[in-house]
Amino acid sequence: MTRLLLALSLLAAVNAAAQAPHTHQHSFGDAEKWAHVFDDPERDAWQKPHEVIGALKLAPDAAVADLGAGTGYFAARLANMLPKGVVYAVDIEPGMVNYLGERAQREKLANLKPVAGTPGDPKLPAKVDLVLLVDVYHHIEQRERYFRALAASLKPGGRVAVIDFRMDSPSGPPKSARVAPERVKAELARAGYALAEAHGFLPRQYFLVFRPQ
Secondary structure, eight states: OOHHHHHHHHHHEEEEHHHHSSTTTTTOOOOOHHHHHHTGGOOOOHHOHHHHHHHTTTOOOOOEEEOOOOTTHHHHHHHHTTTSSSSEEEEEHHHHHHHHHHHHHHOOTTTTTEEEOOOTTTOOSOOOEEEEEOOOOGOOOOHHHHHHGGGEEEEEEEEEEEEEOOTTOOSSSGGOOOOOOOHHHHHHHHHHEEEEEEEOOSEEEEEEEEOOO
């Protein structure tokens, strides 16, 4: 198996879970080990992190919460691109939270703030302009209640961005665990959100942006 195929195989098996606020069936305490998988540069080809961040059109001083931040694949990039802002990197795995703190120090990202969340509450210390969930939505239980409560953590005009694997994606969680974008829209509508934007440039994932109504 080539290095690329091996990396994609590992990502298909574990990436979505490690980025999620619900990881009760997985163990990701060895953050250094998983960093080699989650932060593999070959992921960039299909995750397109800089294009994603650009599409979000964040103000330089924006406050962002990356829920299920894992080893900081998106959180560190956001912190670099928002030097006047703040990025709350939320995870429920203590090993990941510790790793995020060490990464912030190592990369001199004073605006990257690790947050120890719980499965039902991200424990955000302040309101934010954007909540980002990458490969996380399908792990959240009682989603309508979760997102109704999450609206209280948004500033006026705040948004929620959901990126997750399409049903036909060649990688990602088992198809039985995936959530179709139509279902995401319906669930968030019931939770009090309206679809603001839908981006189609990611080859394996849908990218939906919502605002509270």
